[in-house]
Amino acid sequence: MDPIVTFCLRMGDTTLILGQQTAAWCGHAPVLEEDIAFANMGLDLIGQTQLWYEIAAEAEGKGRTPDDLAFFRTERQFLNAQLVERPNTDFAHALMRQYLFDAWHLPMQEALCDSSHEAIRDLAQKSVKEVRYHIDRSRDLIVRLGDGSDESRAKMQGALDALWPYAGDLMATDEVEETLAGQGVLPGLDRVRRAFDAETAATLSRATLTIPENGHARTGGRTGIHTETMGYILAEMQSVPRTFPDARW
Amino acid sequence: MRPDTDTVRDWLGEVPDPEIPAISVVDLGIVRDVGWENDTLVVEVTPTYAGCPATLVIALDIETALHARGIEKVDVRRRMSPAWSTDWISPEGRQKLLDYGIAPPQLNAANCAGMLSAQTAACPQCGSENTEMLAGRGSTPCKAQFRCRDCREPFDYFKAI
Numbered sequence: 001m002d003p004i005v006t007f008c009l010r011m012g013d014t015t016l017i018l019g020q021q022t023a024a025w026c027g028h029a030p031v032l033e034e035d036i037a038f039a040n041m042g043l044d045l046i047g048q049t050q051l052w053y054e055i056a057a058e059a060e061g062k063g064r065t066p067d068d069l070a071f072f073r074t075e076r077q078f079l080n081a082q083l084v085e086r087p088n089t090d091f092a093h094a095l096m097r098q099y100l101f102d103a104w105h106l107p108m109q110e111a112l113c114d115s116s117h118e119a120i121r122d123l124a125q126k127s128v129k130e131v132r133y134h135i136d137r138s139r140d141l142i143v144r145l146g147d148g149s150d151e152s153r154a155k156m157q158g159a160l161d162a163l164w165p166y167a168g169d170l171m172a173t174d175e176v177e178e179t180l181a182g183q184g185v186l187p188g189l190d191r192v193r194r195a196f197d198a199e200t201a202a203t204l205s206r207a208t209l210t211i212p213e214n215g216h217a218r219t220g221g222r223t224g225i226h227t228e229t230m231g232y233i234l235a236e237m238q239s240v241p242r243t244f245p246d247a248r249w
Numbered sequence: 250m251r252p253d254t255d256t257v258r259d260w261l262g263e264v265p266d267p268e269i270p271a272i273s274v275v276d277l278g279i280v281r282d283v284g285w286e287n288d289t290l291v292v293e294v295t296p297t298y299a300g301c302p303a304t305l306v307i308a309l310d311i312e313t314a315l316h317a318r319g320i321e322k323v324d325v326r327r328r329m330s331p332a333w334s335t336d337w338i339s340p341e342g343r344q345k346l347l348d349y350g351i352a353p354p355q356l357n358a359a360n361c362a363g364m365l366s367a368q369t370a371a372c373p374q375c376g377s378e379n380t381e382m383l384a385g386r387g388s389t390p391c392k393a394q395f396r397c398r399d400c401r402e403p404f405d406y407f408k409a410i
Contacts, residue, residue: 033384040390047300126332132363
């Protein structure tokens with residue numbers, strides 16, 4: 001597969017699955033404002049997915065639409081990082097998942113603002129503005145709840161312990177990223193990792209949370225290897241288009 | 250009939266934003282270009298937020314409004330770059346937002362870098378600058394909820410982006 005297609009699917013699948021997961025908080029978050037916040041961020045992420053899928057579909061040249069890519073691929077064909085498919089166990093897990101994602105997503109989008117690929121550069125220059133708002137919220141809540149009551153701190157530490165091993169999958173690279181880096185499509189990947197490390201070290205320390213040491217790093221999402229939760233997410237997300245493939249509003 | 254593009258822009262100035270009908274798509278600064286390609290009127294529109302559900306409605310509203318003016322062939326195209334900024338909302342648009350009860354976005358959006366803590370809003374009801382943010386997201390992704398500490402009215406603030 002054209003490395004551009006693979007890369008755009010890796011990005012788009014990651015924003016789509018997270019968008020689907022955050023949308024599930026609509027009507028269920030502990031307070032109305034956070035209910036709205038998660039739903040709004042999910043909307044941004046699904047909008048960004050649409051842009052990634054357009055670039056992927058055009059590079060692929062098989063006439064597939066963004067909807068085809070979202071609804072008519074199977075689990076092994078999804079190339080999202082495993083972090084975003086981790087379940088909505090509770091609000092702490094959802095927030096920590098979002099924060100770790102944002103801590104990677106912002107520097108990644110900033111790096112892509114200098115991409116040699118025009119459509120990717122345009123996408124990044126648009127998305128980066130939205131992503132700045134995302135991390136502004138996540139960072140604030142991580143600090144408030146981490147450095148909060150005994151109960152909120154324990155829940156946030158528990159979520160960090162559970163999710164930290166999956167964070168590395170966001171930054172896992174192989175020959176696809178290396179090829180694109182060589183072409184200038186994907187500039188500054190080393191800076192993304194450094195920015196993620198600096199961001200998480202500073203914020204988690206302010207939140208009085210401890211990053212697990214020598215944790216086992218889980219990877220594989222970007223080659224289609226997923227955890228047990230992925231099938232359930234796809235089953236729910238794809239059920240209507242698969243049941244009524246030609247349905248129109 | 251091929252009306253000149255200034256006339257078309259005037260017409261588009263009457264197409265309301267579907268989410269905030271107090272302002273038009275021209276006030277919002279999302280109509281990037283209007284021009285003729287043979288017998289087709291091409292309108293280039295830039296999306297506000299990538300996932301804004303109003304985007305499709307806006308394209309449809311523009312088409313409908315121009316058809317109603319007698320233009321048969323309309324092509325609404327999306328232009329991604331440069332990315333939309335709230336700095337592009339016209340002075341008239343900012344005044345209309347204020348009259349509607351929405352505090353307009355702080356100018357020089359790039360300086361805010363997505364941080365709500367870097368933004369302040371004056372109360373659209375009494376004009377007081379003694380206000381506080383209640384929540385970073387409001388009725389739509391583009392707004393935050395504020396409250397005036399003087400007149401006690403809650404209000405929406407259009408976030409700078």
